Amino acid sequence: MSKRVGMEASFAIAEAAKLAETEVVAAYPITPQTHIVERLSEIVADGELDAEFICVESEHSAMSACIGSSAVGARTFTATAGQGLELMHEVLYVAASSRLPIVMAVANRALSGPLNVWGDHSDVMATRDCGWIQYFTENAQEAFDLTLCAFKIAEAPEVLFPLMVHLDGFHVSHVVEPLYLLEKEEIAGFIPPLRYPFPLDPRKPVTMGAFAPPVLYTESKKALEVALRSTKETILRVWKEFGDAFGRYYNPVESYRAEDADTLLLAIGSFTETATVAIDTLRDRGEKVGLIRLRLWRPFPFDEVRAALRSAQQVIIFDRAISLGGPGGPLCSEIKSALYQEPKKPKIVSFIGGLGGRDITPQQFEQMFARCRELIDKKIDVEYETIGVRE
Amino acid sequence: MAKHDYEMTWKDLQIGCIVTEPGSASQYKTGDWKSQHPVWNKERCIKCGMCYLFCPEPCIGQDAEGYFEANLFYCKGCGICAKECPTTAIHMVEEEG
Numbered sequence: 001m002s003k004r005v006g007m008e009a010s011f012a013i014a015e016a017a018k019l020a021e022t023e024v025v026a027a028y029p030i031t032p033q034t035h036i037v038e039r040l041s042e043i044v045a046d047g048e049l050d051a052e053f054i055c056v057e058s059e060h061s062a063m064s065a066c067i068g069s070s071a072v073g074a075r076t077f078t079a080t081a082g083q084g085l086e087l088m089h090e091v092l093y094v095a096a097s098s099r100l101p102i103v104m105a106v107a108n109r110a111l112s113g114p115l116n117v118w119g120d121h122s123d124v125m126a127t128r129d130c131g132w133i134q135y136f137t138e139n140a141q142e143a144f145d146l147t148l149c150a151f152k153i154a155e156a157p158e159v160l161f162p163l164m165v166h167l168d169g170f171h172v173s174h175v176v177e178p179l180y181l182l183e184k185e186e187i188a189g190f191i192p193p194l195r196y197p198f199p200l201d202p203r204k205p206v207t208m209g210a211f212a213p214p215v216l217y218t219e220s221k222k223a224l225e226v227a228l229r230s231t232k233e234t235i236l237r238v239w240k241e242f243g244d245a246f247g248r249y250y251n252p253v254e255s256y257r258a259e260d261a262d263t264l265l266l267a268i269g270s271f272t273e274t275a276t277v278a279i280d281t282l283r284d285r286g287e288k289v290g291l292i293r294l295r296l297w298r299p300f301p302f303d304e305v306r307a308a309l310r311s312a313q314q315v316i317i318f319d320r321a322i323s324l325g326g327p328g329g330p331l332c333s334e335i336k337s338a339l340y341q342e343p344k345k346p347k348i349v350s351f352i353g354g355l356g357g358r359d360i361t362p363q364q365f366e367q368m369f370a371r372c373r374e375l376i377d378k379k380i381d382v383e384y385e386t387i388g389v390r391e
Numbered sequence: 392m393a394k395h396d397y398e399m400t401w402k403d404l405q406i407g408c409i410v411t412e413p414g415s416a417s418q419y420k421t422g423d424w425k426s427q428h429p430v431w432n433k434e435r436c437i438k439c440g441m442c443y444l445f446c447p448e449p450c451i452g453q454d455a456e457g458y459f460e461a462n463l464f465y466c467k468g469c470g471i472c473a474k475e476c477p478t479t480a481i482h483m484v485e486e487e488g
Contacts (some may be wrong), residue, residue: 011471101406160406198409215396220408300440 002180002246009140009172010035012179013079013105013165016147019184020047020103020191023074026054026065030084031117032169033107033257035080063088063095063102070100070162071208073199075151078102081169082109085123089130095162097210097224098208101154101194102162104132106149107173108269108320108354116155118357119169121269121321124297125330131224133163133231134297138270140177141334143167145248148187149197153238153364155194159231166297168270170357181300182246192246251306254299257283258290263369264291264309271360275318278365289369294331305338317373319384320354328384329351347376353387364388393408399470427483429461435480442481450462 007015013036017025025044026035044053051068056062058079070076078103080088080192085106095102111122125135135152137143147165154163167173198206232252243249256276258264265275272293282289292315294301294306311317319329327333332350339345355362365389375382394403404412429442443451447488451464451472461472473481 097407098409197406198411205413207415208407208414210408210410212408213396216399216404216408219399219401219404223408225405227399227406 002182002186004178004180005138005182006176006178008035008174008176008378009143009167010107010174011039012140012181013102013147013167014039014043015181017077017335018043019105019182019187019324020077020148020151021075022151023076024052024054024055024066024069024073025078025345026062026069026074026132027078028059028062028075028084029054030081031036032109032119032173032259033079033081033084033105033244035108035173035371038290040077043365046074054368059084060091063091066102067091067095067098067100068116070095070102070196071098071200073194073196075194076100076102079105079107079109081261082111082123085127086111089127089290092127092162094209096228097220097377099160099177099227100162101196101233102148103150103154103166104162105143105165105167107169109169116225116356117169119171119320120355120357121319121331122355124166125172125323127164127320128298131161132298133159133228133235133237134162134166135164135295136166136170136268136293136297137295138168138272138273138362139172139179140175141179141248141278142250143172143253144181145246146243146250147183149238149242149250150286151168152191152241153231155191156234156238157197159234160196161228161231162275166269170217180246185255186246204341209371218278232296232299232301250295251304252294252296253304254293255308255351258292258308260288260311262288263311263316263372264290264292264314265316265318265330265337266294266309268297269320270296270320271354273319273367274360277362278369281362281366282369287369299389300338302338304340305335307326309335309339309346310342310344311348314349314372314376316351316368318347318354318360318368318387319350319352322352322355332384348382352384358388359388403428421467422464423463425486427468427470427485428463428466429468429470429481430484431458431460431482433458433480434477437478437480439477441442441477443459445471445475454456454459
């Protein structure tokens with residue numbers, strides 16, 4: 001049976017990669033992800049997992065090695081964060097377009113400069129369009145569960161896409177939390193063996209990474225886009241199967257006390273847990289507020305987002321990243337674009353905060369609700385406001 | 392190759408744009424890149440094989456008599472063979488049309 005343990009989220013992810021019987025890990029240590037691969041290197045060195053642990057000289061090499069191992073049909077795992085994700089940036093696109101089911105945990109971190117190793121979503125947003133399946137987790141249990149699910153989703157014959165499991169750097173990655181670990185016997189059979197349809201094999205040669213001239217590139221992108229969108233069906237099925245087997249269900253869009261809410265807060269990552277405290281306080285005061293957390297980031301769950309926001313009069317969107325010189329919060333601009341064609345749209349108020357590891361307290365979420373009312377009542381039109389910035 | 396590149400729809404592409412047919416690059420006609428092609432003067436040719444060695448494609452081979460010739464399906468018309476030929480037995484001729 002599952003046992004309840006106290007464990008750092010990073011270690012829980014390493015345990016999930018072990019339970020999934022990962023065959024190759026190629027990774028480079030970078031804060032705040034280091035504990036994931038550090039723990040995995042111990043697991044491999046101690047003989048608990050029969051895997052190749054490839055020590056590489058950079059994240060660019062880490063992702064390149066992952067592409068190689070995945071291309072021969074080996075179950076492949078890596079992890080990175082912030083600058084590391086940026087250093088592997090160009091290789092991420094190759095993994096996606098080659099349809100290699102690499103699983104990667106990303107301990108979300110701010111991007112330099114100025115140099116900052118703490119958490120926010122700048123790294124996620126910079127890799128938004130690279131063609132990976134991406135979803136968010138908000139605590140150690142989710143990070144563990146959804147890393148296990150990641151292998152089953154990514155490697156499904158109808159999917160075959162690389163997948164990023166996001167967790168907030170430090171706020172989740174470094175926190176020791178109670179969680180239920182699954183035993184090897186319990187998950188036996190949950191993740192079928194990887195059967196990559198065209199593995200690199202001298203007995204049956206194939207060419208991977210061939211160039212596509214102008215006459216084919218457009219077709220290749222269309223094929224990738226259609227395939228990525230269609231993965232949602234399998235993501236939903238795997239999450240349902242996981243829930244049925246282990247009792248913890250996950251959905252592309254999840255809500256908290258949102259049923260009759262006139263004002264909704266929408267956010268991603270671990271700060272949604274903090275926000276529930278503010279929702280409870282405001283509900284106790286009789287205010288009709290609720291929370292929407294976006295779990296699935298790519299493919300973007302348009303229908304679920306529209307359905308979740310349909311009956312709200314105003315929606316507060318909280319971003320932990322900024323599109324410099326652009327439309328403010330990247331999450332907010334995506335939600336706005338998802339709602340643009342809707343006949344009835346809520347008013348949207350955008351806040352940016354929690355950058356570079358700064359905390360956002362429940363009181364600050366309460367302030368966002370108050371400020372939202374004020375902006376709407378006084379008909380003040382602002383692109384976004386920055387929470388907690390010293391003026 | 393069942394279909395030419397320009398006939399393939401996005402649905403025809405293999406997963407990950409993987410090429411499943413080994414050696415299919417040999418079906419790619421690089422010969423239509425060229426604006427000129429090499430012509431050998433057998434009276435000057437000493438069969439030294441410098442053109443064969445220098446051809447970057449490499450598309451130059453020997454005929455039954457030992458003279459060299461280019462496979463124009465692959466020849467890109469770069470002119471390196473003509474430049475390197477020690478007896479100036481090769482000259483480049485402009486493509487017509």
